Amino acid sequence: MSLTFKPVGSYHQDFSFRNSEEAIQRFPFPFPEDQYMYSVNLEPATSRNPGSIFEHCFDIDEHYRSEMVERNRVLERDPRRCLVMPHMQTAAWDTLAMLMEHLSQDYPQWFALSRDGDQWQWQNHALGIDQRFTYGDADTLPCEPLEYIGRQVQGDFALLDQREGDLFMDAGIVTCPADWSLAFDAGMSFKQWHSPVPMAHQMGVFDRALKYLVNIQVGQPVRRLNWTLTINPRLDTSPETFHEWGSDRASITPGNVGSLVHLRVELQVMARLPRSNALMFSIRTYLISMDELVTQPAWAQRLHRVLRDLPDAIADYKGMTLYRQTLVDWLSQFDSQA
Amino acid sequence: MSGFIPVRVTDIRQVTPVIREVSLQSLGTALPKFSAGSHIQVLLPNGKRNAYSLLSDPLDTRHYRIAVRHQENSRGGSRYVHEQLQVGDELRIAPPANLFPLHNEAHLHILLAAGIGITPFMPYCTELLRRGAPFELHYAYRNCISDAYVAQLRDLLGERLHCYDSPQRRLDLKHVLSNRPLGSHVYACGPQRLLDDLHQQAASLGWSDSRIHSEAFSAAQSGQPFSVQLLRSRQQLNVSADQSLLEALEAAGVEVPNLCRGGVCGQCQTGYLQGDVEHRDHFLSPDEKAASLMPCVSRGCGQPLLLDL
Numbered sequence: 058m059s060l061t062f063k064p065v066g067s068y069h070q071d072f073s074f075r076n077s078e079e080a081i082q083r084f085p086f087p088f089p090e091d092q093y094m095y096s097v098n099l100e101p102a103t104s105r106n107p108g109s110i111f112e113h114c115f116d117i118d119e120h121y122r123s124e125m126v127e128r129n130r131v132l133e134r135d136p137r138r139c140l141v142m143p144h145m146q147t148a149a150w151d152t153l154a155m156l157m158e159h160l161s162q163d164y165p166q167w168f169a170l171s172r173d174g175d176q177w178q179w180q181n182h183a184l185g186i187d188q189r190f191t192y193g194d195a196d197t198l199p200c201e202p203l204e205y206i207g208r209q210v211q212g213d214f215a216l217l218d219q220r221e222g223d224l225f226m227d228a229g230i231v232t233c234p235a236d237w238s239l240a241f242d243a244g245m246s247f248k249q250w251h252s253p254v255p256m257a258h259q260m261g262v263f264d265r266a267l268k269y270l271v272n273i274q275v276g277q278p279v280r281r282l283n284w285t286l287t288i289n290p291r292l293d294t295s296p297e298t299f300h301e302w303g304s305d306r307a308s309i310t311p312g313n314v315g316s317l318v319h320l321r322v323e324l325q326v327m328a329r330l331p332r333s334n335a336l337m338f339s340i341r342t343y344l345i346s347m348d349e350l351v352t353q354p355a356w357a358q359r360l361h362r363v364l365r366d367l368p369d370a371i372a373d374y375k376g377m378t379l380y381r382q383t384l385v386d387w388l389s390q391f392d393s394q395a
Numbered sequence: 396m397s398g399f400i401p402v403r404v405t406d407i408r409q410v411t412p413v414i415r416e417v418s419l420q421s422l423g424t425a426l427p428k429f430s431a432g433s434h435i436q437v438l439l440p441n442g443k444r445n446a447y448s449l450l451s452d453p454l455d456t457r458h459y460r461i462a463v464r465h466q467e468n469s470r471g472g473s474r475y476v477h478e479q480l481q482v483g484d485e486l487r488i489a490p491p492a493n494l495f496p497l498h499n500e501a502h503l504h505i506l507l508a509a510g511i512g513i514t515p516f517m518p519y520c521t522e523l524l525r526r527g528a529p530f531e532l533h534y535a536y537r538n539c540i541s542d543a544y545v546a547q548l549r550d551l552l553g554e555r556l557h558c559y560d561s562p563q564r565r566l567d568l569k570h571v572l573s574n575r576p577l578g579s580h581v582y583a584c585g586p587q588r589l590l591d592d593l594h595q596q597a598a599s600l601g602w603s604d605s606r607i608h609s610e611a612f613s614a615a616q617s618g619q620p621f622s623v624q625l626l627r628s629r630q631q632l633n634v635s636a637d638q639s640l641l642e643a644l645e646a647a648g649v650e651v652p653n654l655c656r657g658g659v660c661g662q663c664q665t666g667y668l669q670g671d672v673e674h675r676d677h678f679l680s681p682d683e684k685a686a687s688l689m690p691c692v693s694r695g696c697g698q699p700l701l702l703d704l
């Protein structure tokens with residue numbers, strides 16, 4: 058499938074972001090059943106379904122240019138969205154190498170990489186970039202390696218140092234988080250940064266997940282989907298900007314629910330970085346408005362049932378309590394058995 | 396397990412009378428990158444499959460180098476490398492995995508090697524020098540027998556290298572571990588005896604376990620032949636004296652996850668429902684041994700085994 062980019066749409070103020078028909082078709086609807094419960098839904102990140110978001114390890118889609126504009130905007134306002142602790146330099150270069158290798162292989166019409174020892178040349182035709190640099194020497198790039206490549210790839214990246222059988226969030230570039238903050242979580246262990254998640258601890262989900270993650274080997278990445286809801290197609294829902302978006306939740310009415318409420322799905326890929334032994338946690342976010350989602354009748358029916366029966370603690374954690382009933386009522390018109 | 400990588404033997408060097416170094420080159424594209432402390436599994440033409448630490452520079456993706464010590468009670472792996480392997484031979488390897496990584500936040504790295512246990516520390520030294528990180532290497536060996544790379548290390552490390560040429564000079568763990576700054580981490584690779592001594596000595600000096608990292612160079616040892624039944628696939632397998640249970644399973648097309656093939660990583664844990672087991676691993680707790688075994692090293696004995704496979 059040939060990849061083309063839409064004209065730049067925005068993820069703030071006028072929110073001109075929209076999905077094309079094709080983008081709706083390939084949206085990763087995350088519910089395999091009519092009910093939702095936490096699980097360690099990890100699977101090997103092998104390529105499947107050509108054209109789907111599961112074809113390539115790092116999915117690039119029609120929103121590429123829009124998302125890169127948004128990344129630059131957020132970083133300009135808050136440079137702390139990119140953070141690399143000194144011991145994570147090797148992991149940052151590892152990330153740059155992994156992303157450049159994958160993108161140039163998977164999307165040769167847009168990205169090209171040529172290497173001669175540590176002399177690298179990177180071309181990004183989508184953004185008009187042609188950069189020669191020395192691998193491992195940050196002075197030969199316009200900025201630090203993680204920020205450099207992060208400004209050219211959709212999705213957020215957290216780099217986790219592995220030591221003492223645990224994972225520590227010691228580096229990352231995070232501009233489209235679902236209500237979490239890299240600056241706040243920096244240096245935390247796996248269980249520390251998951252501590253706000255209700256119910257899952259008691260279920261032992263995190264113990265099992267951690268055991269699985271520390272054993273991920275080079276060349277054997279795994280992935281999972283996660284989801285929440287967001288008002289407006291707003292990518293940057295971080296605690297740092299809560300004052301800008303927190304009150305949106307109170308604005309949902311039966312009249313605007315279809316256009317304002319968005320299902321937000323994260324494709325999370327965890328991959329071992331070969332030189333540093335760090336774990337890369339990539340979080341690629343997809344947004345779809347309710348109006349767009351209900352063009353797929355099976356999705357509309359299932360989402361109605363999932364949200365109607367969701368335990369209150371999870372609904373609270375996902376921040377939808379204020380408008381949940383309005384949304385469920387609106388969705389019920391698409392559920393033949395409701 | 397992702398795909399095996401075909402490689403060719405490009406060089407064989409006798410490093411000491413009992414240690415051979417083997418250089419491997421990819422037949423296809425570049426070899427995967429790796430981190431210091433990684434090992435690869437080598438599949439030998441005689442069906443044996445062992446894990447060996449990579450000792451080459453992690454930045455070199457054209458060649459991998461491993462060193463193999465001739466084991467007296469070899470099941471055929473090390474003997475094959477020493478007696479039959481030739482330059483030009485083609486082998487297959489599993490991609491690198493790291494069960495013995497550097498601790499990135501250590502303020503001082505203290506490396507303890509005994510004999511062939513020097514291998515994972517070769518890339519450690521390269522990497523730590525490149526990082527400019529403080530470290531020292533304590534290396535115990537027998538002169539002219541297991542003293543691989545001593546001259547090379549002396550050139551590379553200067554005062555950072557401390558040699559213990561036994562029996563003249565013994566490695567004194569208490570001395571090495573005493574009065575160290577709080578951010579120090581110690582890494583040891585050698586026989587189980589060294590690791591046990593280290594843990595004991597470190598504990599008595601108040602070191603927390605999280606600052607001690609070790610890798611045993613244990614591999615499967617031969618034993619008596621035995622037979623096993625597989626519950627789910629309804630197969631019956633005979634395991635010969637110099638074959639591991641894991642190798643027998645693989646030969647029968649039963650894939651079991653595995654990394655170290657030495658009874659330490661925990662990957663190959665397999666349940667059993669009946670039979671007597673000679674447990675030889677360093678992973679399972681006494682409780683777990685009642686229902687699980689590690690087929691990479693452990694063997695059946697007495698009553699026939701019924702595996703949950």
Ligand code: FES
Pocket residue numbers: 652653654655656657658659660661662663664676678689690691692
């Ligand atoms: S493979 Fe590591 S314990 Fe068996």
